[in-house]
Amino acid sequence: MRQLLFVIVAMFFATTAFGQNTFTQEEETIINQAYEYSDNGNAEKAIAIYNDLLKNHPGDPNIRYEIAYCYNILKQYQEAANVLEAMERDSCATGQAYAMHGNMLDYMGQTDLAIEKYKEGLRLFPKAGQLYVELGTVYAAKEDYMEAIRFYEEGIRVEPTYAPNIA
Secondary structure: HHHHHHHHHHHHHHHHHHOOOEEEHHHHHHHHHHHHHHHOOHHHHHHHHHHHHHHHHOHHHHHHHHHHHHHHHHOHHHHHHOOOOOOOOOOOOOOHHOOOOHHHHHOOHHHHHHHHHHHHHHHHHHOOOHHHHHHHHHHHHHHOOOHHHHHHHHHHOOOOHHHHHOO
């Protein structure tokens, strides 16, 4: 379930976030190729492309996020977390980046740290529905259903149009 949610969110992010930058037509073609690579199981090639793009767009948060996402595909969760930590240090992380960072921690068995990361993200992005969903999911996995429901309901309240809140 969480992996499917990740794919849906990443695809939405990919179609909206990169469109807001000043990439050349050639770079946009290259970015689309990187998406294809990551979607078709060749995340290593996508990472190489994104790293090359960073040469012309150093520190671009969208490219960095996609690199972290590719590391997630490869199940290299610590590498993904390292990229996301750097984004947080550089103050360019979004609520979505905090959600992925929490997920990486959870995948590595660091559930309590994941909860802290989601809550850190909520302090910065209190209307990020994804963070509430992630917290609800973690608490449900811990069988703390009252806390899970509390976060799910709060997520619906603050961002009712976030796709998992609609279902």
